[in-house]
Amino acid sequence: MRLPYVPDPPNFTSEEDKAVEQRVRQRRGEKGLIALDRTLLHAPPVADGWNSFLGSIRTKTSLPTSIRETAICRVAVLNKAWYEWESHSPILESAEVLAVLNSSPRQPLADLGEKLGAVLAYTDAMTLDVRVPDSVFEQLKTVGFSEKEIVEITATVAAYNCVSRFLVALDVGERNAQTGPKEGGKE
Structure with a gap:
């Protein structure tokens, strides 16, 4: 710290x-x-x-827990914010945890399902590139997210990029020396 x-x-x-x-x-x-x-x-x-x-x-958003927490955990992995990961990954199902951890940035696992795959692609674009390609944005609409849900997903990804950057910059929880997530999410 x-x-x-x-x-x-x-x-x-x-x-x-x-x-x-x-x-x-x-x-x-x-x-x-x-x-x-x-x-x-x-x-x-x-x-x-x-x-x-x-x-x-x-x-207070309408997003299902799996969508919200997948986005949050993906931000944590991309930004190496292990304190954030350890707080949120236990909320995910094991298949979602593996997808968040094991899929390459900008190339989420196809077998995760269309909605979670679209969220991962969108989260990757927002976090790594800031500018989201039209094709990635359109994918959110194609898989059935409403305008309200797209705003909520965008706000979630943006907010947790803020959180992760704060955590890493100040080494909150003393996790910056970690090279990856701890087994099972929490200590």
Whole structure:
């Protein structure tokens, strides 16, 4: 970790900062503050916005869990954000985990199914190239994603690229030395 984690509980004196901490705790539930939260809480207004935005991406979209988590995990693999991978990969089915890990960038496994394959291709393009080829975008529509779902997929990939870059830049969870995912997802 490049910065010390904020203590748990934080030593906030401002009522506004204490309220931010409580909103983060409320979203996390029994899990309590995680390393990411304890890093973000160095800047409570940033932590507050992050909590609201990522909370919406994780819990308020219409995407099926497999679609959302496949995109998140693919971003983690592409960006070598192993802390992110370890948090999200246990949510995936084993076939999805293998597809996310074993398919070459820009060439997802065909046997994953049309929808997940389209999501992987789109995630690869957004993450590696930023500019998405028309053919990759059209594939999302061809396999039946609605306009709302395409916005949600795009927001998910964009948000988790932000998350992974934050995690790696600050070495949150001390995972930068890892060369790949830990067996079984979590430590």
